[in-house]
């Protein structure tokens with residue numbers, strides 16, 4: 001052993017063993033999906049980076065302290081891995097700070113800890129035992145580590161470099177990982193378990209700090225703002241027409257309004273939805289209001305009638321807040337509430353946020369059979385998703401509120417060509433070319449879902465709301481978009497108009513449907529549907545208003561501060577006529593500028609201060 005000590009400094013040996021052990025746990029115990037060699041490399045590098053950084057600190061200490069530092073570090077690190085491993089086996093998720101303090105979760109674990117333990121877990125102790133043995137009394141050779149100054153700096157520099165290489169690779173593999181977080185699995189996969197925990201601690205402390213300084217008085221200001229600025233008018237004719245019905249929401253992934261009633265090579269892109277227009281209230285000037293949280297932001301808007309945050313995903317940063325959500329309100333009316341989405345349950349922190357929103361149940365990926373044939377792009381194909389969902393839907397107590405989230409029409413819009421029912425578009429943008437095909441695929445799947453609903457008898461007794469969650473084609477594809485739309489260029493005005501997503505409110509049996517031309521946004525869905533269900537609005541904090549009401553808020557705020565009014569569109573400091581797209585002198589936009597920022601800030605205040613905990617519904 002002496003000879004090894006001479007050649008391998010203790011901290012290097014400890015780092016290598018610990019890093020390797022972590023990698024083995026990632027690879028063989030956590031069920032992390034590895035899709036390409038780059039991810040594999042990141043997975044290997046990140047435990048090494050963390051290990052070298054932490055164990056490398058030992059180089060700055062005197063030999064005796066260093067030995068005990070390395071012993072303690074490998075022991076504590078192992079405990080962290082082991083705790084996550086047990087948690088993962090039970091919850092298929094990683095530990096978060098809030099969850100740690102949620103006694104019910106840990107309590108759940110308590111009884112089953114012994115069952116979660118496997119005898120092979122003993123291997124986690126191997127490096128710890130070795131380190132202890134190597135550093136036992138009088139055994140630590142002074143040759144293990146050099147104390148020369150340049151060496152210390154070198155060690156620090158190398159560890160930091162490794163960490164930076166890891167972070168850069170993670171950012172390339174998952175752009176914006178640090179602001180948006182996405183999924184705990186992504187975080188662990190890309191920056192490693194330990195950095196993930198640090199990240200989690202930072203986010204939770206930031207959230208906590210903001211919350212601590214808020215007190216009950218601020219909610220009064222918010223209430224006053226809402227009372228003064230958000231009309232709660234109702235369309236009396238439509239009030240309660242869907243009373244007691246089941247409520248089915250379908251969030252259509254990346255579906256923008258520009259494909260509706262549009263053809264390609266003589267073929268309708270969305271034939272089913274086009275037909276549905278005449279049997280529904282279809283809103284053609286309806287905008288998504290999402291930011292970095294994408295789908296999750298749209299969920300947040302729709303369930304709370306609050307704006308998502310300007311940065312990051314509110315699902316991640318404020319998943320522990322108090323909300324007065326749509327499912328909570330419906331739950332109080334005796335509705336069974338659930339979400340159906342065949343993706344990892346911790347994506348966008350949904351499992352945590354859905355609890356905060358008071359959903360009774362989340363039918364996540366675990367409830368679905370995924371095979372090679374029924375997997376497209378991000379996961380279960382929309383057709384298989386609906387086919388497999390219906391049996392669960394049929395067993396729900398009635399009335400129910402269930403929200404479905406589709407997935408196939410997601411960037412990069414890859415579709416096996418035998419599944420395609422329409423040609424690809426032909427432009428310089430592969431993204432737009434393929435988008436036409438996946439949008440059609442979702443449309444076809446919706447037709448099948450409606451048929452399934454009819455067969456099961458649920459159709460007649462439900463109200464069905466379909467909306468696009470956010471844009472699918474970014475500005476990066478403007479050239480191809482202008483070709484598609486037959487325009488010379490995409491102006492800032494056109495860009496805002498491309499943020500329109502379809503909204504259908506479909507009430508089976510209802511006859512006086514029409515195409516609605518008034519402006520609206522995702523923030524309006526909650527009060528609108530509540531009114532159709534005959535529920536009182538105006539009793540909670542809501543920044544939207546009934547889409548059918550005569551008197552409505554005269555503007556729709558997008559999350560980046562751009563806005564749409566009845567007459568104008570304001571974006572990039574320019575004001576355009578809403579109907580013609582002609583830029584004007586800005587007078588028509590002026591009165592709304594401040595109002596829009598005040599509104600967004602007021603909504604943010606509610607979230608940062610967790611103010612709804614001070615609010616009592618009337």
Ligand code: GP9
Pocket residue numbers: 253254293294295296341343347405407410
């Ligand atoms: C992931 C799905 C897509 O579960 O909702 O999320 P997005 O990337 O569109 O936000």
Ligand code: MN
Pocket residue numbers: 253254294295469470
């Ligand atoms: Mn989405």
